[in-house]
Amino acid sequence: MEREMVISGLGGQGIQVTGTLLGHAAVAEEKRALFFAMFDGAQRGGISECVVAMTEEDRIVAPPTMLQPVSATLCMHPNAYFRFERWVKPGGL
Numbered sequence: 001m002e003r004e005m006v007i008s009g010l011g012g013q014g015i016q017v018t019g020t021l022l023g024h025a026a027v028a029e030e031k032r033a034l035f036f037a038m039f040d041g042a043q044r045g046g047i048s049e050c051v052v053a054m055t056e057e058d059r060i061v062a063p064p065t066m067l068q069p070v071s072a073t074l075c076m077h078p079n080a081y082f083r084f085e086r087w088v089k090p091g092g093l
Contacts, residue, residue, distance in 0.1 A: 002055040004068070006084050009076030011039060011048045018074070019050035026054040034060050049080075 005022065009015045016037050026033035032055050039048040051070070053060050072093040075081040 002053060002057065002061055003071040004051060004053045005072045005074065006049065006051050006070050006087070007074045007076075008047075008049040008080035008084060011044050011046045013048070013076045015039070015048040015076065016050055019052050022052045023054075026052070031056050032058070032060050 007015050007019050007022075016039060019035055019037065023033040023035040034053045036051045036053075038050060039046065055061075068087075069089040070084075070087055070092065071089055073081075073084045073088055075084060
């Protein structure tokens with residue numbers, strides 16, 4: 001089963017590192033993983049987001065986009081929570 005997770009917050013909160021580690025952990029567990037980073041590199045403290053897709057199947061069917069429902073979110077800032085709460089699939093985290 002394919003699962004997607006959005007991790008979001010402000011630059012300096014380890015958002016990109018968390019996503020990278022999650023992707024590497026999935027690969028270490030012999031899963032397929034895809035990491036997609038989005039951040040405002042112009043200043044520290046800007047918006048930082050990433051999407052990690054994981055599956056135990058042979059391939060990831062759909063690349064993650066910010067317009068599709070996701071399995072889970074990790075929001076490190078209230079604004080991120082309000083942005084992504086509606087995108088979580090029913091029964092998601």
